[in-house]
Amino acid sequence: TRNQKKEEAPPKEGDVAAEEATEEAATEAPPAEEPSKEEQLEAQVKELKDHLMRSLAEAENTRKIASRDVESARQFAIKSFAKSLLDVSDNLTRAMEAVPEEARTDKEGNPILTTLYEGIEMTDKGLLKAFESNGLVKYGVPGEEFDPNKHDALYEYADKEKTPGTIGQVMKPGFMLHKRVLRPAEVGVVKAE
Numbered sequence: 001t002r003n004q005k006k007e008e009a010p011p012k013e014g015d016v017a018a019e020e021a022t023e024e025a026a027t028e029a030p031p032a033e034e035p036s037k038e039e040q041l042e043a044q045v046k047e048l049k050d051h052l053m054r055s056l057a058e059a060e061n062t063r064k065i066a067s068r069d070v071e072s073a074r075q076f077a078i079k080s081f082a083k084s085l086l087d088v089s090d091n092l093t094r095a096m097e098a099v100p101e102e103a104r105t106d107k108e109g110n111p112i113l114t115t116l117y118e119g120i121e122m123t124d125k126g127l128l129k130a131f132e133s134n135g136l137v138k139y140g141v142p143g144e145e146f147d148p149n150k151h152d153a154l155y156e157y158a159d160k161e162k163t164p165g166t167i168g169q170v171m172k173p174g175f176m177l178h179k180r181v182l183r184p185a186e187v188g189v190v191k192a193e
Contacts, residue, residue, distance in 0.1 A: 079177060082136050085127070086175055086183055089138070092124040093173075135178040140170045140185025150174060152184045156191040164192040 035043070099117045103110045128138060140151065144167045154171055162168050167187045174185030 076177065078134060079182065082177060083182060089124065089127055090172065092120055092127065095120050096124065136182065137176045138173050139176060140167065140174045140187060142167055142170060146187070146189045150181055150184055152186045153189045154186050156189045158193045159190045160193070162190040164190050166190050
């Protein structure tokens with residue numbers, strides 16, 4: 001009896017409209033035609049061509065990334081070796097600075113010291129030339145604009161004759177390897193009074 005009442009109950013308003021819309025759509029829509037064999041093959045060719053183009057693009061991107069990684073590894077493979085030679089360059093510079101100015105060119109009064117100075121200077125120039133041929137460049141000179149990305153400021157001092165914000169003294173020169181800082185220059189910076 002209960003089941004009979006459910007069957008006899010009139011359908012709700014929304015349900016009737018939904019059924020009518022479904023019936024109308026079914027009668028209006030033409031029956032779907034199955035694509036011909038030629039159309040199926042064309043669709044498959046198009047899909048495979050798209051897949052091939054994407055695979056080729058991905059392979060090209062992978063090749064470019066690998067090439068860039070190899071170049072980067074080649075450029076920076078000498079980093080630790082170059083860093084260890086920086087102390088040698090510093091020692092040669094210190095040795096040259098230890099010779100008094102007047103003794104550097106006095107071949108009559110100090111021929112041995114003058115010759116020693118010339119030998120150290122040639123060695124230092126040869127080392128710097130070898131550095132430069134491998135992408136290692138020395139930088140940091142008085143008067144250069146202070147750049148915290150390239151310089152370590154050890155101290156600041158006032159100097160009326162120099163521009164504030166520039167390097168006044170260089171304690172240790174800096175070196176860049178292929179435009180990357182290998183060792184920052186240790187400097188004294190001129191400050192405004």
